[in-house]
Amino acid sequence: MKTITIKDIAKECGVGVSTVSRAINNHPDISDETKERIMKVIRENNFTPNSTARNLKFTQTKTIAVLIKGIENPFFQKMLKVFEEEIQNKKYTFLLHRVDSNQDELEVALQLIKERKLKGIIFLGGCFSHDEKRLKQITVPFVLSTISIFDGVDKNIYSSVSVDDIKESKKAVDCLCDYGHEKIAILAAQPWDTSISGLRIEGYKRALAERNIPINKNLIRYTLEEENAFTMENGYKLMKELLESEEEFTAVYAVSDSMIIGASKAILESGKKIPEDYSIMGFDGLDISYYYNPSISTIRQPVEDMAKETSEILFNLIENNAENSHKIFEGELLVRQSIARLNK
Structure with a gap:
């Protein structure tokens, strides 16, 4: 028996795929009559919407995902504000996705690319110790922000923004x-x-x-x-x-x-x-x-400057098909009251 898809549901009901998605998600901008007709066809065909159908509104927009590992770290808060502003100013949808410490951020990224049809990804924080073969699995432009990788990975296959x-x-x-x-x-x-x-x-x-x-x-x-x-x-x-x-x-x-x-x-x-x-x-x-x-x-x-540079590099990759690039920022040593000269 042929598996029915969301497109089949839309065709049988005489509506668009996005209308079926809105009915599934109980969206208010669809009439009760249309919604009931769609849900009736869904029930009759034992159709189970997958996550792509449930999140179709994301797949039809220009979405940038920020995958953050260590969301509890206050260091990232100012950066997230800049990312949201920069992404929305470019008329893209900002998607913040938390990655737990025991999760593989590349696996999460691959799943999101599949489900949300992402235009780009910013990896923020965490331990990033992946090899070239795995990095090449990411099929959309991406930037590692605040993350450095030990020598040995080809710098032409990724972009990064960090301090040394x-x-x-x-x-x-x-x-x-x-x-x-x-x-x-x-x-x-x-x-x-x-x-x-x-x-x-x-x-x-x-x-x-x-x-x-x-x-x-x-x-x-x-x-x-x-x-x-x-x-x-x-x-x-x-x-x-x-x-x-x-x-x-x-x-x-x-x-x-x-x-x-x-x-x-x-x-x-x-x-x-x-x-x-x-x-x-x-x-x-x-x-x-x-x-x-x-x-x-x-x-x-310099977190705000690093966040702006990250956004600029990513959009240059997406919109201008630019080559991958790397930006190293200078840190500033702040000597305060917590250090005393040792009397030997």
Whole structure:
């Protein structure tokens, strides 16, 4: 028996496919009479609408999807506002889609391309450690925003906007070293994160190696498999574990501001002071890092400029069939009250 489709339903009812979709979704701009006629044919044919039929309004519009991994991270809030404005100004539909930490963002993207007929994708945040073969499966223009990939992937098959995570991370650790610190702990994401966290760990290692400071692996504190890495809660847990380990250190650097804020609470709860007992450094430049007491030293990323550049590159790919491109922004070191010079 031939499988009936939404087009067959539309033909039998003498209406367009979009009208059938509106009837399925109980849309108000369709008369009760037409809706009932369509639903009657659907029932008689035991037709089950798939997600494409249910979301036909999306497939018929110019839709840009922003796939965000780590939506709870306040770092992304300003960027999302810019993305929404830029996309809507271009008369495209803005689709924000959350990707859970245990989900594969490429699998999610492929499904959305199939169901929503996307015109383009912005990947925002998360651990992006996919190889060339998998990246080539994405059939629409896409940009990695705030995400860097280790060398080894052909840069001609994707576009990206980010800071130089290795360089900026080294800058943060160099600052701590300049204040006399050598026993510097780092709070990182999971060991398999070879993108943002992995690159910032590399910057940390290079800063220490350049000064002939031995790297103590016990001071590299990785996130547990099941945890959301870039959160205050995770920073708090990692810091408590480090304090309980009785490993010696004088400074703590976290790969995100959210993590270092959580770590600060653990330090203060232990009866220690910032920066008298431990100096701390974050990464991102969140507004809250300034208003925290003491104000937290960090690397500020120019998030609004990065979001605008991401949008510009994507629309250039979509509308002008441009070549893939990469933009590296400079971070800004903000030295605040959370760092003290170490008296040796």
